[in-house]
Amino acid sequence: MEMIEEVRNLKLRHPKVEHLRLLVVGPVGAGKSTLINSIGSIFQGRLYQGALADTACDTSFTQKLQTQKIRDGESEKFLPFVISDIMGLEGSASAAGIRVDDIIMVLQGHIKDGYRFIHSEPIKRQDRSYRSNPDLHKKVHCVVLVFPADKTAMMEHDEDGVIAKMREVRKGAAELKIPQVVVMTMVDKACPEVRKDLKMIYSSKKIKEKMQECSKQLGVPMNYVYPVKNYHEETELRDDVDVLLLSALKQILTFANDHVQELDNSPTFNPLKRLSTIF
Numbered sequence: 001m002e003m004i005e006e007v008r009n010l011k012l013r014h015p016k017v018e019h020l021r022l023l024v025v026g027p028v029g030a031g032k033s034t035l036i037n038s039i040g041s042i043f044q045g046r047l048y049q050g051a052l053a054d055t056a057c058d059t060s061f062t063q064k065l066q067t068q069k070i071r072d073g074e075s076e077k078f079l080p081f082v083i084s085d086i087m088g089l090e091g092s093a094s095a096a097g098i099r100v101d102d103i104i105m106v107l108q109g110h111i112k113d114g115y116r117f118i119h120s121e122p123i124k125r126q127d128r129s130y131r132s133n134p135d136l137h138k139k140v141h142c143v144v145l146v147f148p149a150d151k152t153a154m155m156e157h158d159e160d161g162v163i164a165k166m167r168e169v170r171k172g173a174a175e176l177k178i179p180q181v182v183v184m185t186m187v188d189k190a191c192p193e194v195r196k197d198l199k200m201i202y203s204s205k206k207i208k209e210k211m212q213e214c215s216k217q218l219g220v221p222m223n224y225v226y227p228v229k230n231y232h233e234e235t236e237l238r239d240d241v242d243v244l245l246l247s248a249l250k251q252i253l254t255f256a257n258d259h260v261q262e263l264d265n266s267p268t269f270n271p272l273k274r275l276s277t278i279f
């Protein structure tokens, strides 16, 4: 597949960035960890479980910040990107789930891998998992908002407040100029025809409506909303599953790469610009 080669051979557009860093953000049980495993599986050429996922999920199964480096099964080298996994978001009445202010800290690269999130308090500067001066590749270069297609009906009224939290994260990312996209998981659960044949996704009205709902409620343009089905029950890789995941990933990496390039060209890095402010 051509897309897989493009991702393998991606050239990073900033001299000091070791790899692009993506972060998945979304409600508990949205399929964040499974998404990371699914992407890992494609490159490993077999089903892979780097980021463990859960089957019965009322509270977040993922508790710690966990970054997956993915090794390419063919070259045995690490791919030019990593994906960070975090605890899921819960409604405002819940006494569990990740805090929005902690997510913003992750975006800025202030939290080290392995940190266990605490709902009742944000990370402290004195914490040994707090990183004061993060390098560029410790910062997040694209935020992937993960939302399940079968739950879009609850977005509009947002009774528990999860959508409001996702919007806050998006706003925080926008202030940091970090690009944001939506990956809409569980398309198989949202439409029976798609469940039978994943290719129906391209013509399914139902899926399109759900993508529009995600776009509207999360404030991300339609062309930044990608529907996928994760590997959750399969025993083998499938081209139709891979294509959706890879086309989303390819776009996401392009945005992340654009972002690091902009950082390289930003005025503080430009000596001529600095001179012109001095004289």
Ligand SMILES: Nc1nc2c(ncn2[C@@H]2O[C@H](COP(=O)(O)OP(=O)(O)OP(=O)(O)O)[C@@H](O)[C@H]2O)c(=O)[nH]1
Pocket (backbone or CB within 6 Å): 026, 027, 028, 029, 030, 031, 032, 033, 034, 035, 052, 053, 054, 055, 056, 057, 059, 060, 061, 062, 063, 086, 087, 088, 089, 185, 186, 187, 188, 189, 228, 229, 230, 231, 232, 233
């Ligand atoms: N049908 C279907 N099930 C999925 C899909 N993606 C994930 N799942 C299932 O959904 C459940 C939750 O997935 P996780 O990946 O653990 O969700 P998470 O967002 O990491 O959840 P927390 O870590 O608890 O915040 C698991 O049982 C997965 O197998 C999908 O695309 N389709």
Ligand SMILES: [Mg+2]
Pocket (backbone or CB within 6 Å): 032, 033, 034, 052, 053, 054, 061, 062, 085, 086
């Ligand atoms: Mg998880």
